[in-house]
Amino acid sequence: xxxDEDAVRDWLRAARQVTVLTGAGISTESGIPDFRGPQGVxxxxxxxxxxxxxxxxxxDPEIRRRSWRGRRDHPAWQAxxxxxxxxxxxxxxxxxxxxxxxxxxxxxxxxxxxDPRQVLEIHGTLYDVECLQCGRTTTMRENLxxxxxxxxxxxxxxxxxxxxxxTISFGQALKPEVLEAxxxxxxxxxxxxxxxxxxxxxxxxxxxxxAVRAGARLVVVNRDPxxxxxxxxxxxxxxxxxxxxxxxxxxxA
Ligand SMILES: [Zn+2]
Numbered sequence: 001x002x003x004d005e006d007a008v009r010d011w012l013r014a015a016r017q018v019t020v021l022t023g024a025g026i027s028t029e030s031g032i033p034d035f036r037g038p039q040g041v042x043x044x045x046x047x048x049x050x051x052x053x054x055x056x057x058x059x060d061p062e063i064r065r066r067s068w069r070g071r072r073d074h075p076a077w078q079a080x081x082x083x084x085x086x087x088x089x090x091x092x093x094x095x096x097x098x099x100x101x102x103x104x105x106x107x108x109x110x111x112x113x114x115d116p117r118q119v120l121e122i123h124g125t126l127y128d129v130e131c132l133q134c135g136r137t138t139t140m141r142e143n144l145x146x147x148x149x150x151x152x153x154x155x156x157x158x159x160x161x162x163x164x165x166x167t168i169s170f171g172q173a174l175k176p177e178v179l180e181a182x183x184x185x186x187x188x189x190x191x192x193x194x195x196x197x198x199x200x201x202x203x204x205x206x207x208x209x210x211a212v213r214a215g216a217r218l219v220v221v222n223r224d225p226x227x228x229x230x231x232x233x234x235x236x237x238x239x240x241x242x243x244x245x246x247x248x249x250x251x252x253a
Contacts, residue, residue, distance in 0.1 A: 004234040005243065008219050009250055011191055011233070012091075017098035019189035019211065020088055021204060025196020025222055027106050029241045030079040054172040057164060058132070064153045064162070071165055072144050076105075076126055081112035084195070087244035089113045094251035099185035103197060103204050105167045120182050122174065122204060124167035133161025140165065179203060186210040193219050196240050199226040 012018065024034040035049075056063050089112050091097045100109050100119045105126045109119045129143045130136070136158055143163065146154040156163055168174055182203070186192065192211040199205045199220075208228050212218055220232040221240055229235055236243050 004236060005246065008234050008236065008247055011217060011219070012096065012247060013250060015096055015189075015191040017189045018091060018096045018191045018193055019098045019185045019216075020091070020100045020193045020195060021197055021207060022088075022100060022102045022104060022109070022195045023197025023199075023201075023204065024104060025198075026082075026084045026240050027079070027104050027108055027196070029082040029084060029239065030106075030108055032075045032079050032104075032106050032108075049170070052170060054169040057169060058162065061153060067164070068143075068147050068153060071126065071140065072147055074106075074126060076107060079106060079108060081108045083241040084244045085109055085112035087248045090245075090248045090252055092118055094248065096251060098189045099181070101182045101185055101204070101207060103201065105165075120178055120185065122168075122178055122182055124165070124175075126165055126167060128166035129163050130166045131156035131159060131161045131163050134159040137166065138163075174203065182207055183210060186216075187214045189214075189216045191219065192216045193221065194226070194228070194232075195221045195244070197222065197226070198224070199228045 028034050051063055052067070057067065085108050088097070088100055088109065092114055097118055100114060102109055102119065102121055103123050105121065105123055107125055107127050110116060127140050129138050129140055134156060136156060143154050154163060155161060186207040187210055189211055192208060194208060197204055199208060205227070208218060212231055218228065218232045219234045219236070220226055220229055221236045221243055223237055
């Protein structure tokens with residue numbers, strides 16, 4: 001254990017409102033690949049990322065068929081929350097958590113047992129499907145059952161419109177009410193714990209600026225360097241599933 005870690009434990013104990021910002025790095029230990037890290041799916045294959053824009057999704061039935069197969073085969077369905085996710089639930093139980101803002105769509109924070117009001121899924125969730133025409137929301141489960149039954153691009157059963165996972169695609173606007181809630185959580189906190197995020201994707205990266213400008217202390221827990229390391233009061237490079245439980249353990253005592 002290093003001195004940075006001891007300092008972070010002290011800050012957590014003193015903090016009233018901790019906002020946690022999480023990225024793909026917290027879910028890799030649950031077996032969900034990272035898309036933007038050095039070994040990420042999109043880092044190694046930028047052409048694949050370029051295909052998955054909202055515009056291409058609307059225009060190209062083959063992109064939609066591939067997307068539905070990708071949803072069906074997504075590793076999230078086999079994944080379980082890991083020790084890192086569970087440690088953040090302990091932070092909530094200790095009364096220190098303002099919010100978890102996550103870039104992940106895998107639902108693992110919710111499955112770990114948080115109060116759903118404490119989790120802000122800034123890039124949406126894989127667990128719901130939205131009709132792009134009438135806005136109706138249905139479960140991913142019922143749509144994947146239609147895929148399994150042979151529909152390769154299930155349309156809305158009410159209006160016949162195209163449907164998509166309730167996740168934010170490239171070229172798709174964020175939900176304003178979710179963004180507003182994230183900004184409030186960044187402004188309100190006295191400690192921002194950035195976990196497993198490269199802090200290179202907006203608006204998540206901008207939330208760090210908001211929090212620090214509002215006077216919060218920044219702690220970065222990430223294997224690789226981020227553009228915000230210079231602003232951080234502490235940098236922790238250890239595996240997330242090991243370091244987070246050590247950080248929150250004294251709060252439970
Ligand atoms: Zn519809």
